[in-house]
Each structure stands twice: as C-alpha cells, then as structure tokens.
Amino acid sequence: MTAAERPILPKLVGERIKRREDPRLITGHATYVDDLKLPGLLHLAFKRSDSAHGVIKNIDTSAAEQMPGVELVMTGKQLAEILGPMPIGTPFPSPDHYAIATDRVRYVGEPVAVVVAADRYLARDAADAIEVDIEELPAVVDPEKAMQGEPAAVHEGFENNLAVPYVPGGTGVDPATMEVDNSALDKAFAEADVNISQRMTNQRLAPNAMEPRGVVAHWEPGKEQITIWSGTQNPHILKTMIAAQLGVGQHQVRAIAPEVGGGFGCKINIYGEEYTAAAISRKLGAPVKWIEDRSEAFMATTHGRDILAYVDLAAKRDGTVTALKLRLIADVGAYNMLLTAAVPTLTMLMLNGTYDIPVVRAELTEVFTNKTPTDAYRGAGRPEATYFVERAFDMLAHELGMDPADVRRKNFIKKDAFPYTTQMGAIYDSGDYETALDRALQNAGWEQLKQERDQARAEGRIVGLGLAYYVEVCGLGPSASLPTGGWEHAGVTIERDGRITATTGSSPHGQGNETTFAQMLAEQFGVAFDDVTILHGDTGVVKQGIGTFGSRSQAVGGTVLMNAGEKVKKKMAKFAAAMLDANEDDLVFENGMISVKGSPGSGKTFAEVASFAYVPVPLPPGVEPGLSDEAFWEPENNTYPFGCHIVMMEIDRETGEPRLTKVVAVDDAGTIINPMIVDGQIHGGLAQGIGQAMIEEVVYDEDGQLVTGSFMDYAIPRADDLPWFEMDNTVTTTPVNPMGAKGVGEAGTLGSTPAVVNAAVDALSPFGVKHVDMMLRPEKLWRLMQGGGA
C-alpha cells in the first residue's frame, strides 16, 4: 500500500470508542483469580471468630488435623512465628495487627486459624471442626460511648479507644503546632442571623465488589521466588508489601492482578489472607489458593464510611454562609488497615465544599470499636464531607425559605478565584461551578419540577426535590499526599513490526484503561487504535507502578503514558529523519506514517522505521538502537472535579416507601478521553450513592454481631430500584496535567447521596421534618409522616 492509499485514521481522543476489554468479558473467556488453577494447588479456609470481643483461651485443632485431605492447620500464634504484624500506610500510632488473631479477637469474622487442604470444601469442613474457646469481653459498638472508654478497651495502650485522639483543622488552627484560636469562629457564630445545628450520621457500608477477594500464591523453592495473583487494585504495592512481610527481596516477588471484578476501594488494602497465603505457600513449597465467599466479604473485607458529625453553620439572612464547624467522630472498627486513619482526614480536607466560606473549622476523632475495620470505599472521605456540607446548606435553604440552588449560587467560589486555597488547606485547581449548576437546573427543568412537586403536594402526594453540589479531590497526588508515593509509571515500546506496546502502573478493575490509554497513544503517534496494546497488572511486565484508586488513572497514569510516548516519539523521529534525509523537526506522524511535512507521499511506515531502529545500519550519530522508553511522573497538586446532581422522589403515603422518579447529573471531570466510559463510571457511582442514601447500611447489634451478613439483609441497588440517569457534563480543564483531565471514578457517589436525602427531607417538610439520617428505611419515613421521630 502506498502512502497515498493509506486510510485517513479517525480521531480517537474524546470519542465513544468501544471497549476492547469487552469481547473476552461478554463471552465468559476472561480470567479472574478464581478461574486460575495450578498443578498441585492446595486450598485455604479460615476459621473466623463468632465473637466480637474476647480472649482466646484455647484452640483445639486436633480433629481438623486428622481429617482426610488436610495438609496443615495453623493458629494465629503459630503463624506469627513466620509472619509479623501487618504494615499500615498512615503515620498514626497503631496497634499490632496480625493476619490471624494471636491472643484476642476484636470483631466478628476475624481469622483465628487457617486450614490447608486438598480442596476448598475439605478445607472448609476442617475449619468447622476447629474448636475455639473464647472468654467473652464486652463488645464496644457505640463510638460515642467508646470515646468515654465504655464498655471496654479494644486495644491496650489506646486510652478511651482513641485511634486518632484529636485533629483540629481549618480557620484558626496553626498547622505546625496544632494550636487553636477560636476568636474568628466565635465571632462568626455570635454575629450570625441564622444558626443551623444538626447531628448527622454517614453510616457504615459494605463495598461489595461483585467479585469477592481472592489470592493464589506460588512459592517456587528452586527459584526462591513467589508469584502472587490477587484481585487487587495495586499489584505493585502488593509486591512491595509481600516482599517486606516475607523478608525477601523485591526481586523475589511477582504480583499479578488478573481480571479484577470491581474494587471500589476495598481492594487497595493488602489483607491478612494475602500475607497468610504467601507465607504458607513458602512454608509448604506448594501453590495455595483462597477465595473469599460472600459472607466472609461482609465480615472481613474492609467497610466504608461510618462517620458522624455535629454540624454547625452560621449565615446571614440573605443566605451568605459565614461559618461552618464540624466535630467529626469516625468509627474505624477494630484495627488500622492500610489507609484507615487517612480516610476521615479527606473528609476534613473537603469541608469547604464548593463555597467561599470565610471560617471553616473541623475537629476529628477516630475511635476503635469491635467492628470490621474501615478503609477506602468509593469516594473515601469525600462523599462524607459532601453529605454533611450539602445537608447543612439545604437546611439553611429551608430555614430561610430560599431556593436550594440560590443558596449554593450565593456562596460559590467564583470562577475567576482559582486557584483557590480553602480554609481547610486544599488548593482547588480550577472550577466553574455556576455553569454546571445552570446546566443541571436547565436539564432537570428545575422550575417545572418545582411546580410539579407543588401540584402533587396539593393532591396529597408526598413528593420532594433534592439538589446537591460537590467538589472532589482526585488525581492523587503529589507524593506528599500518599504514603506509597503519588507518581505513576509507564513504558512505551515500538515493536519490531511497528506496533506499539505500552505498560501502565494504573492497574484497572473495570475502568477500561486498556481502551482509553490506547486511544491516547494511538492519537499521539498517529496510528490505528488496533495497533496499540496496553499491558498492566503484572509486576513482571510492568516495571513500576502505584495503582488505581482516588480517581487517578487518567490524571496521573494517562499523563505519564503520554510522557513516555513523547520520549519514544522523539527518538523515532531521529531514525525517520535519517531514513528520509530530513530534519526531525519537519516530520509529521499521521495515518501510520512518518513523513516530511507537506509531502505525505514520501513517508515511512512504522514498521519500516522500526526495522531500521532495531537493525540500524548505519546507526545515525548520537542515537542508541531500539525504540523503547519509560517515564515516571507525579502531579504537583491534586485535581478537583465537581458537579451537580438533582433528584426527584415520591414517597408512598401508606407504606413510606421512597422511589426516585428522576436523576439528573452534570459532572465536570475536565478533559474526557472516552465519554462512553466516563458515563459508565458516573452511572455506577450514582447507583452506589443512591444505594447509601436509600437502602444500604451495615448493622451491628449491641453484642457486636453483624446483622447484615448477606444480600438478604444488606441491600445493594437492583435494576428495578433505579430510574434512568440523565447525564451531561461541562469541561473545565485542570492546569495540573497537560491533558487537563481531572478524574471521574468516584464522582457519582458524591452528589447523589445528599441529593436523595435532600429530596426526602423536602418531601417530608410538610410534616415538619428538617433532617433524616440515612438510610431511608420505609418504616422510618412512615413514622415521620405519623408525626413520630425517626
């Protein structure tokens, strides 16, 4: 084919390109960790605590050991001889946490022993045959009582169960000394026309990725190397941690994230089961596998949220907010996991919301209880902040009789005020909040909806409208903000056949990076989408990486990929220039060719340039052979995407059952690579945010027993719980990275939750209701309509 006959390649970035991951997924041919089999594979099962809190008196493993097919049984004490306490990623003091409990259990589901057997079912049966004698201690379940030291101490050395005793932040707080000056705060509240004061909860949730966790570990005695496959969001961090825990070199560990069935934050943490599998594989010199079942996922995968707030807001009668104060109490459960202690600090960081509030103060306390530990869950700290702020703003609107949109507009940070440093110390990169608000109001038909609501009310129906605005911190982030390092890594190679192969440390679990990253690289090089392959998830192939969380794939992983691409492109230009006898600055890369500007017929194909680059005779001066390079990059700041979500709700007067009749979302994630993928990300976030507001809640009884331990007791949204989503977006690019992309993975969860609760309160306002805590259980709403408390 001559250059003139080559097809003109279509534009890729910004287009709805079909996901290249999908063919294997829709035919059942993808390989998730549970689909892996190795010769001689042994299976693990964990014996877990039925008690929330108690001292392990005795563990009798004799019956289990005698069962056929059982290779090994280990208690926590025995495992502790080969595996030390687990590392965490935050700087706060932390109690020792062993992969398997050694002397005390602290939540229902905490492992107390592990069985290794020939198959999963033998292992389970043997685990059931282990007898555990536990001397019960009082269960600590109420965080506010726990803070008084009642009814017991979860950990020795943590007085009053305080995991993080007291962190102040915001106006009047000296970040260096933590000294607090209350004068501005007191003045604002003393001079306010209106004070809003409300205790609000942001309840505990179970992440419930549809693929439970799982791990296969294979220590090869001859090579002294271990390969570990895990459904993880960050294989490189897994590799680092496994090496550290086993006391081996990084070079002895290869971590692979195969196809991963959803993460939502709960697969960031490196869990005790992963360390145990690695240690046991090494001990036995055999491959081992552990696959979590759903009831274990409810008990033993980290939970999310669970923070309560005493919210005070001061305002003028015209709706200007003059001060906001929150006392936050986070119930972090029994232990600090990788990021546990850091998540509520993100709530603190984001308490300015999208508003120019002159005085903002937060005080945070984190408390240990006898519950499953919390960690990141989609949004991780930011939905909590948004919920508290947006509920408070709505309460103000109702108090003043103002339109909720007007109260927000009045207080918005103006679009020419960016970069904007908040009272909480965040530096918002860019924003145009009014445009997205106007778009959302227009798309929803806000004025019309208000009339419909009033009309419905006049007919005796219970209808409400809810609006919420959010700003999120994404694209994590400079290394100062992440204990793992806040960079990402990419490698780009032009193969000998001219095709492009790239590696990325952003290891996806449903985000479609294989597609979006190929779009970007193909456009950068002017080649066909199908000529670019993206490899990820295997530390044996991808040299370095951090991982996928905090909506960072595009903003950080995408940027570094472009940087690596640019290096290779420059080098490729040198080879092409030599071949074409041209100046490298005069070359254009398009339609799969490199040619001299103005004479497209004269060009060389990628395959031709590649064959020269790998057999360079003669080698052009000042150039090394080959076409491959890599890059590290970290942003100098986070990104701050934002948006507005509007919902309409009708509540059944007879049953109290709430139903959404409309969901409108306008999100601004900066530059978008693939709108089809971005829509999907937001859809999923909306569903999870709506789920939190309406039907999701982890419940413990007073003995610390987990009441919501299956999909029968813990609801996640189903297809008939949700209406269509009406989507739109505005584009405000970020100066933080050259692409201008901000990130979108978590956005949907931020606005939707408060929007739904705002709608419920609006619907119930004729009954004098000013606030209702989540979730919106029909019984609770029904009681409110009968004039009783919730």
Added chain:
Amino acid sequence: MRRTHIQVRLNGEDTDLLCEPRQTLLEVLRDELRLTGTKEGCGNGNCGACNVMFNGRLVNSCCVLAPEADGAEVTTIEGVAEGDHLHPLQQSFLEEAALQCGICTPGFIVAAKALLDDEPDADADRIRHWLAGNLCRCTGYDKIVKAVQAAQGQSQEAPTR
C-alpha cells in the same frame, strides 16, 4: 467420596462426568469442566452471577446440585455465541459498553436471553424487573437495560433460530 456418573447436554453437546453428590452445578461447570465463564458472586441465590439455562429455565447454578443435572439440557455463557458469531445481546452489550469489570456480565447476558427468548417485546420496566435477580455493582444498570432494548431491535431484524 463416592462419585456419581451424570450425563448433561451441555451447550449442545453430550457431556459425561463424575461428580460428588454434594457438588453444585456451578462448581462442576467451573472446576470439572473448566467452563469458568459462569461466576460465583454469592453462592446462595442472591446475585445471578451463576445464571445458566437449565431445561429451558433460568436458574442459579449455585443452588442446583450437580446430580440434578443428569439428563438435563444446560446452556452456559460459553454456549450463547454461535462460533465466532456473537449473540445479538452480546453485540449490544459491546456497543453500549454495558459492563465494566465484567464479573456479573455472563449472568446478565444469560438472564436477558432467557427473557427475550420468551418475551421479545418486554418493555423497560419488565426488563428491569426481570433483571432484578442479577446484581451489578459497577454500572448502575442504565446501559444494561439499554443494551437489552437495543438487542430487541436487532433480534427482530436478525434471522430467528
């Protein structure tokens, strides 16, 4: 444990196998027959990830004992496409990007096919209601329902089997 011989007509082919009486159909499909497209999301009938067709009915294979399948006709996700020719539902899931992590997708496709085989004109409410037995944590269902609707259009044009 004693193993029982069963014969299943699986994805159109007679298949013989030995299974333990306690094994579920899901386990046998995945572990013995290496048909790993059928997934386990809960193991107790609440998520639909393990959906297969069983004698023309949609079932959760985690709740069917393997010996019950003796003499039965079973279709899994691997039997939905005809050779390289995707089923219209698979094609529309692809076009609409009605999946993200994909772990729930085989179950959705099998379940949606069961619906459209019986009720080719099911409306959106009916589709949502039918698919309420399948959990997806990634997509919020919007694109899944749209994909099923798109397949309805296609299956009207496509030659019927």
